[in-house]
Amino acid sequence: MADEIRNEFAQPSGESDAEHMLGKHLERRSFLKAGIYGLFGSIFMNDLLKAGQTLPTQFAPTAKSCIVLFMNGGPSQTDTFDPKPNHKNGGTFKTINTSAPAIQLTDRLPMVAEQAKHMTLIRSMATREGNHSRARYLMHTGYAPTNSVNHPPFASILSAEVGSSDFALPNAVALNSPVFDAAYLGAEHDPFFVPNPSEGVDNISYANTDLYRNRFDARRSYITFLNEHFAKRTTDEVLNREAIYEKADTMIHSDLTKAFELEHEPKAIREAYGMNNFGQGCLMARRLVEAGVKCVEVSLGGWDTHNNNFDRVDNLLGRVDPAMGMLIKDLDDRDLLNDTLVVWMGEFGRTPRINDNDGRDHWPNGWTVALAGGGLVGGRVIGATNEGGTKIVDNPVNVQDFYFSLCQLFGVDPAKVNYSRIGRPMKIVDGGKVIPDFLPIAG
Numbered sequence: 001m002a003d004e005i006r007n008e009f010a011q012p013s014g015e016s017d018a019e020h021m022l023g024k025h026l027e028r029r030s031f032l033k034a035g036i037y038g039l040f041g042s043i044f045m046n047d048l049l050k051a052g053q054t055l056p057t058q059f060a061p062t063a064k065s066c067i068v069l070f071m072n073g074g075p076s077q078t079d080t081f082d083p084k085p086n087h088k089n090g091g092t093f094k095t096i097n098t099s100a101p102a103i104q105l106t107d108r109l110p111m112v113a114e115q116a117k118h119m120t121l122i123r124s125m126a127t128r129e130g131n132h133s134r135a136r137y138l139m140h141t142g143y144a145p146t147n148s149v150n151h152p153p154f155a156s157i158l159s160a161e162v163g164s165s166d167f168a169l170p171n172a173v174a175l176n177s178p179v180f181d182a183a184y185l186g187a188e189h190d191p192f193f194v195p196n197p198s199e200g201v202d203n204i205s206y207a208n209t210d211l212y213r214n215r216f217d218a219r220r221s222y223i224t225f226l227n228e229h230f231a232k233r234t235t236d237e238v239l240n241r242e243a244i245y246e247k248a249d250t251m252i253h254s255d256l257t258k259a260f261e262l263e264h265e266p267k268a269i270r271e272a273y274g275m276n277n278f279g280q281g282c283l284m285a286r287r288l289v290e291a292g293v294k295c296v297e298v299s300l301g302g303w304d305t306h307n308n309n310f311d312r313v314d315n316l317l318g319r320v321d322p323a324m325g326m327l328i329k330d331l332d333d334r335d336l337l338n339d340t341l342v343v344w345m346g347e348f349g350r351t352p353r354i355n356d357n358d359g360r361d362h363w364p365n366g367w368t369v370a371l372a373g374g375g376l377v378g379g380r381v382i383g384a385t386n387e388g389g390t391k392i393v394d395n396p397v398n399v400q401d402f403y404f405s406l407c408q409l410f411g412v413d414p415a416k417v418n419y420s421r422i423g424r425p426m427k428i429v430d431g432g433k434v435i436p437d438f439l440p441i442a443g
Helices: 001-009 028-033 111-112 132-141 154-161 211-234 237-252 256-258 269-272 277-291 308-335 399-410
Strands: 065-072 095-097 104-106 119-126 172-175 193-196 295-301 340-343 365-373 380-382 392-394 417-419 425-427
Touching: 065 154, 065 277, 065 308, 095 111, 111 308, 119 392, 132 154, 154 172, 154 295, 154 399, 172 277, 172 380, 269 277, 269 308, 277 295, 277 308, 295 308, 308 340, 308 365, 365 392
Parallel strands: 065 295, 065 340, 119 380, 172 193, 172 295
Antiparallel strands: 095 104, 119 365, 340 365, 417 425
16 A cells, blocks of 8 residues: 555744644645745754753664544543543443453453554653643643743654655644644644545645646746745745745645545445544544654544543544554554554543543543554553552653653654744753653564
8 A cells, every 4th residue: 555655734933822723734725825834944953961861872763653643622541541440430431351461441442452462551641731722732742831932743843853855745744633833843844734534635736627737837937936036125934935835836746645535445444444534534644654744643522521421432432442443453454553653642631530520520640641553562551540540659751751752762852952933942852751661662
């Protein structure tokens, strides 16, 4: 399939605390029609920082691509990857064994359970943000939101650090929901937003119109002439915008855009993932990393279960289980799993205690992130909560440690410094260390 696919992407210059996820992502039409976003490119510089935060010289990177399954609203760890079957906080779901002796999961995840041998569960995530928007920003960027600077999400970091500027497709893609823009890294690293994977991408070709290649090229040359003339009278920002045009031009003329076209997949495969936006998003994510995209996020909302938690989570897991289970299996069958890190997470977890509305509330202190592939040894659990899930009793993991460790997998220096638009030095990860027992890799 890899050969078949190969043959057959801001932010204004001012800096603010506004969430740059909604309304400022590089939409499909914006990407293809012309850069309405800010500066193309940023100055990248390395800085000598304190010892202990550079890449261990003995560790070779193992991951080349990343698929993030983001559960928007905060999924319950107790009802998914950290069940408490012998405690009143455990709720109504039962627990099942998995393909990994060390791991038990909720019985609503039978297909994922079959893939547990490939998975590492971090059951001791501890963050300080219990507000949805702030926590979502933190878990995407590794930074708490401030009033002075916006930070790029990890998808944009991977685009800038391990992506190729010559690659015809965007190096970062967001499916179902937009992701924060690339901030000071530049609009070329914005995650390219596809709102409905089931419908593919509109306006990515002019093949079915009366605008043929020679007419398109003529119009492109006119736009370039006008931009260059206007730039002489104003600023270089116009020329930077022209670079966005060039990237869009390259994209729409590449056969790699077929990675967005799910109709090339057998019906049985599409149905196995699930005929819904999340399932089809996971399938599209597999096709995109197969084509060479560095990071794809597939989101699923509805996890803010303050009431009627169990019925709602049951419904949500009915979409997660076939899609996530099939994604891991499919990647493994295609020899892509060792190179592709799959991350399942939300912005926080939910209270172990069940409230009076049969729901669970916000819980940032002791929740779970599930990972698979990327060279990690599978079938492992890192960290633990107590019998009722109310306290971390082993190996608490903060966001800095989490992203510091992910950087190791991709060969990214977490201490590298980029500069904000007002010249402020910003490390990729502000502090952090490798999570104990995280880095041993599959041999």
